[in-house]
Amino acid sequence: MNAPLTVQLQAKDFKSDYKPVWCPGCGDYSVLSAITKALAMLNLRPENVAVVSGIGCSSRIPAYTTCYGFHGVHGRSLPAATGLKVARPDLTVLVASGDGDGYSIGGNHFLHACRRNVDLTYIVMDNHVYGMTKGQPSPTTEPDWCSKLAPGGTGVREFHPLVIALASGANFIARASSGDPNGCADLIAQAVRHPGFSFVEILSPCVTFRPEQRGWKDQVHPAPVAPTDDPARAARRLMTDDGFNIGVLYKGTRAPFAGAAAAAAHAVDDLEKAFQL
Amino acid sequence: MKAKPRPSPQYADFMARAYAIELEATERYAQFAEQLETHNNHEVAQLFRKLAHIESLHARRILDEMQWPTMPAMPPAYAWETPEAPETAPFDALHYLMQPYHALEIALRCEREAQKYYENIAASRAPKQVRDAAREMAADEAGHVSLIEEWMKRVPKPGPGWDEDPDPPRLND
Numbered sequence: 194m195n196a197p198l199t200v201q202l203q204a205k206d207f208k209s210d211y212k213p214v215w216c217p218g219c220g221d222y223s224v225l226s227a228i229t230k231a232l233a234m235l236n237l238r239p240e241n242v243a244v245v246s247g248i249g250c251s252s253r254i255p256a257y258t259t260c261y262g263f264h265g266v267h268g269r270s271l272p273a274a275t276g277l278k279v280a281r282p283d284l285t286v287l288v289a290s291g292d293g294d295g296y297s298i299g300g301n302h303f304l305h306a307c308r309r310n311v312d313l314t315y316i317v318m319d320n321h322v323y324g325m326t327k328g329q330p331s332p333t334t335e336p337d338w339c340s341k342l343a344p345g346g347t348g349v350r351e352f353h354p355l356v357i358a359l360a361s362g363a364n365f366i367a368r369a370s371s372g373d374p375n376g377c378a379d380l381i382a383q384a385v386r387h388p389g390f391s392f393v394e395i396l397s398p399c400v401t402f403r404p405e406q407r408g409w410k411d412q413v414h415p416a417p418v419a420p421t422d423d424p425a426r427a428a429r430r431l432m433t434d435d436g437f438n439i440g441v442l443y444k445g446t447r448a449p450f451a452g453a454a455a456a457a458a459h460a461v462d463d464l465e466k467a468f469q470l
Numbered sequence: 471m472k473a474k475p476r477p478s479p480q481y482a483d484f485m486a487r488a489y490a491i492e493l494e495a496t497e498r499y500a501q502f503a504e505q506l507e508t509h510n511n512h513e514v515a516q517l518f519r520k521l522a523h524i525e526s527l528h529a530r531r532i533l534d535e536m537q538w539p540t541m542p543a544m545p546p547a548y549a550w551e552t553p554e555a556p557e558t559a560p561f562d563a564l565h566y567l568m569q570p571y572h573a574l575e576i577a578l579r580c581e582r583e584a585q586k587y588y589e590n591i592a593a594s595r596a597p598k599q600v601r602d603a604a605r606e607m608a609a610d611e612a613g614h615v616s617l618i619e620e621w622m623k624r625v626p627k628p629g630p631g632w633d634e635d636p637d638p639p640r641l642n643d
Contacts, residue, residue: 205497217505217564226561372562373553398562407562 204229207239211256220371220397224318225257230378242285245274250325251291251318268298271306278311292319296332296352307361310389311450320399328402354394356431364389366443371397372410389449416440484600486542492529495557496522509566517573556587569628578618585611
């Protein structure tokens with residue numbers, strides 16, 4: 194009998210026929226390209242991958258892939274993805290979000306997803322603005338960014354997602370740039386491979402509401418130090434980080450949440466027994 | 471008829487990379503065409519379609535020359551020294567109000583990058599067969615540069631304010 198033929202899939206095999214409707218020049222095109230390249234590099238198959246999202250420009254990504262997708266409720270991508278991964282530990286689960294969906298509406302879920310350390314890869318496309326709703330300041334917007342919707346700026350200091358992720362227990366923390374799609378693909382692949390909750394923050398310019406962010410690709414630079422597994426050292430690095438260090442910044446050794454073991458311990462029969470009078 | 475000598479592994483690898491360059495350029499221009507079709511900029515979308523077609527012919531020529539029936543084993547996506555393959559236009563090069571001249575500027579930059587890439591290989595210590603092929607490809611790319619420069623002369627150069635939208639999507643100006 195012949196052995197079954199396995200074909201190495203290409204990035205294009207992970208792209209659906211739906212055409213993205215992002216603004217031309219948007220960084221999210223590059224992130225989509227990076228995700229599909231990473232999945233091909235990892236030799237995964239679309240039927241073994243789920244992409245879960247919330248609401249916003251970045252959250253359109255599940256529809257643009259051939260993987261299983263769930264375009265969920267605003268800010269609630271992580272609870273949905275956590276449930277999915279615990280119920281189906283065999284699936285590779287990616288979660289896509291933006292700085293509004295992920296850090297504001299979904300901010301609380303972000304903390305607890307880091308803490309639970311379920312084996313998920315959380316990809317946040319950060320453009321420091323609410324693009325889909327026409328340019329309101331988001332949690333990562335600079336306090337002095339002046340616009341008609343926030344004259345003189347918000348005056349409120351910005352959220353630091355990488356520090357929050359570290360303090361909350363994320364097991365892998367990286368920053369990528371949409372200006373380098375292949376570097377970005379490599380970081381996403383590393384994040385998927387790393388056990389536990391992996392967080393990849395991608396600087397992805399909004400060319401419509403923050404056209405000055407086109408300059409980000411000239412500001413980013415490789416992180417000057419190798420990734421550490423020491424949270425104290427990582428904290429010091431992240432707190433003094435200029436926001437443009439690219440690469441893996443923390444690689445922890447915490448064991449991921451044992452979803453499969455927990456599920457096995459709670460087989461339906463056992464649960465029924467507990468309710469017997 | 472004398473059988474064609476089997477290509478050396480280095481030459482085959484070089485040609486696989488050349489093929490990957492053309493294929494990635496084809497796909498990117500096709501993506502750009504889709505983006506601009508979505509945003510009703512049909513004139514530029516059509517131009518990107520044309521560029522995608524031209525690049526696909528270059529890719530086809532490599533397959534034919536190597537007598538590869540289908541795509542060869544590709545080098546890893548991130549194996550380039552540049553963020554993407556040398557002839558691939560960056561995603562952020564687009565603007566929804568861009569004009570044909572801008573599209574040609576993008577194509578010109580890409581062709582120049584490809585020319586530089588092949589010239590570097592031609593000047594390297596790669597095996598002679600690879601250097602000869604690289605020299606030939608660099609000359610091809612130089613030809614494309616001249617063609618695009620000629621093309622640009624026939625297309626109106628956008629004046630200042632080309633990106634001003636009388637009904638802008640943003641509220642913060």
